[in-house]
Each structure stands twice: as structure tokens, then as C-alpha cells.
Amino acid sequence: AQSVAQPEDQVNVAEGNPLTVKCTYSVSGNPYLFWYVQYPNRGLQFLLKYITGDNLVKGSYGFEAEFNKSQTSFHLKKPSALVSDSALYFCAGFYGNNRLAFGKGNQVVVIP
Amino acid sequence: GAGVSQTPSNKVTEKGKYVELRCDPISGHTALYWYRQSLGQGPEFLIYFQGTGAADDSGLPNDRFFAVRPEGSVSTLKIQRTERGDSAVYLCASSFTGEETQYFGPGTRLLVL
Numbered sequence: 611a612q613s614v615a616q617p618e619d620q621v622n623v624a625e626g627n628p629l630t631v632k633c634t635y636s637v638s639g640n641p642y643l644f645w646y647v648q649y650p651n652r653g654l655q656f657l658l659k660y661i662t663g664d665n666l667v668k669g670s671y672g673f674e675a676e677f678n679k680s681q682t683s684f685h686l687k688k689p690s691a692l693v694s695d696s697a698l699y700f701c702a703g704f705y706g707n708n709r710l711a712f713g714k715g716n717q718v719v720v721i722p
Numbered sequence: 723g724a725g726v727s728q729t730p731s732n733k734v735t736e737k738g739k740y741v742e743l744r745c746d747p748i749s750g751h752t753a754l755y756w757y758r759q760s761l762g763q764g765p766e767f768l769i770y771f772q773g774t775g776a777a778d779d780s781g782l783p784n785d786r787f788f789a790v791r792p793e794g795s796v797s798t799l800k801i802q803r804t805e806r807g808d809s810a811v812y813l814c815a816s817s818f819t820g821e822e823t824q825y826f827g828p829g830t831r832l833l834v835l
Contacts, residue, residue, distance in 0.1 A: 644823070653726070653813060654765070654826040700764055708778040709755070710824060712764030 612638045612705040614684075616713035624721050629691040631716050633684045633701030641703035643684040644710065645675055648698040660684060671695070691720045724748070726827035728814050734833045735804055743799040743830045747816030754797050755815040755824060756789055765813050771797060772820055804834045 614635045623629050635641055642661050646654040658669025665677045675686045686699060696719050702710040727746040735741050747754050753772055757765035767781040771791045779789070786804075791797040801808055811831050815824040 642821075646826070651828075653728075653828040654815075656823055656825060659823055702764075704821070706821070708770040708820060709767035709781065710757075710765070712766070714762070714764050 612636055612641070612703065612707065613711050614643075614701050614703045614713045616699075616701055616716050618716055620717045620719060622719045622721060623691045625693055626690050629686075629688040629695065629718065629720070631686040631699050631701075631718060633686065633713060634682050635684060635701075635703050637682055639705050641705045643675075643677065644702040644704070645669065645673070645684075645686050646700045646702060648700065648715070650697075654700065657686070691718075693720045693722050696720045726814055726816055726825055728812075728827040728830050730830060731828065732831045732833075734835065736835050737804060737806060739804050739834075741801050741804055741832065743801075743812050743832070745797045745799070745814030745816075745827060747795065747797070747814070748825060749795075751816035751818055751825075752794070753817045753820045753822070753824075754791060755817075756797070756799050757813040757815065759811040759813055759829070761810075768799070768812075770820070777820075801832075804832075806834050808832060809834045 644659045645657040658667050660667045660677045668674045698715050700715045701713040729744045756768040759765040769789050770778040774794045786802045789799045811829040813829045815826045817824045
């Protein structure tokens with residue numbers, strides 16, 4: 611099945627510490643991979659994407675993600691978390707079938 | 723520039739009623755998508771338009787759901803004989819082409835009583 615998985619439900623991190631949100635993807639085809647962030651009562655905001663090329667992708671608000679083909683992972687990272695980074699984060703894959711396949715989402719809580 | 727807009731932001735209706743949800747995509751985007759997001763879940767695909775035509779409606783759950791995009795811009799998602807299980811946030815997204823980044827609107831929160 612063409613899908614992505616976010617194995618954790620909630621990620622708690624202290625402000626100023628590194629933040630990592632995990633995502634793995636199914637290897638059917640060569641999907642484009644995306645990260646989106648959702649703040650309360652708002653739509654999904656695009657953070658970054660991987661299509662091909664450099665495995666380290668840099669995106670908005672200081673976020674980056676590392677594509678790892680051998681581990682079929684696309685983890686989202688930020689070197690120093692801010693309280694304002696507290697939100698719901700979604701990983702998604704585009705498998706060329708006209709749709710994004712989303713993970714279930716991870717709630718990130720940054721503790722002051 | 724203006725992003726994707728959706729109206730209404732909230733809709734409360736009674737079981738059995740008909741509702742219409744509107745999406746205004748980013749100007750110039752030919753591809754338009756509808757997704758449904760239930761509480762605690764990621765968005766699930768409903769339908770994809772390329773221009774005026776529904777290129778892929780395989781995600782629509784049943785024939786009570788229908789969507790149109792008559793002029794290749796604004797789209798309307800129509801739900802007939804609403805059921806309590808239809809309660810969710812309905813998200814619209816658009817992209818320049820069918821394989822580019824999808825940009826999402828704020829969603830319409832539908833509550834069926």
C-alpha cells in the first residue's frame with residue numbers, strides 16, 4: 611500500500627532543545643515527500659518537500675528534513691525548538707495517483 | 723498573493739439536510755483537491771480536478787457526495803442527505819499542476835446534528 615506512517619502520537623521537547631518528528635514511507639514507487647504543519651482552527655501550511663537530489667531539505671521557519679532511502683524515513687528536524695512551534699505536524703507522500711497520502715499526525719508540545 | 727479560501731468556515735446542519743461547501747483556489751492553479759479530516763486523523767482524499775473536469779473522484783465515500791468546478795476555478799462540494807458521520811473538517815487544496823506542491827485552505831468545519 612502507498613502510505614506514510616508517523617509512529618509517535620505526541621512529541622514533547624523543551625524550548626531550545628532539538629526537535630525531531632518521525633515519518634516513514636512505503637517504497638511503492640518513488641514518492642515525493644512533504645511536511646505540513648497545522649495550527650488550531652487553521653489549514654495545513656506547507657513546510658518543505660523532497661523530490662530528488664540532496665537528501666537534506668531545508669524549509670520554512672528553520673525546519674529541515676532528511677530523506678533516508680535505506681531506512682525509508684523522512685524525519686523532520688529543527689535544531690532549537692520554539693514555544694511557537696507547538697502544533698500538529700503531518701507527513702505526506704505523493705505517489706503519482708492524484709492525491710497526498712497523509713500520516714495520522716504528531717502533536718508537538720514545546721515546553722517553556 | 724491570496725491563498726486558498728473556503729466558505730463557510732463553520733457549518734452546522736441537521737441530519738438529512740443538503741449542504742454546499744465552497745473553495746476558491748489560488749489564481750492560476752489548474753489542479754484542485756478536496757480532502758476530509760476527521761478528529762485525530764490525517765486528511766483523506768476525496769476528489770481531484772484538473773481544470774473543469776473531475777479527473778479522479780475515487781475518494782468520494784458514496785453517491786451523496788458530489789463536487790463541481792464549472793469554470794475551472796471555484797469549486798463546490800455538495801453533500802446530500804447529510805449524516806452525523808459526515809461531521810468533519812473539509813479541506814480544499816490547489817496546485818499549479820497535478821504534481822506540484824498542494825496549498826491548503828483553512829477548511830470548513832461541518833457539524834451534522
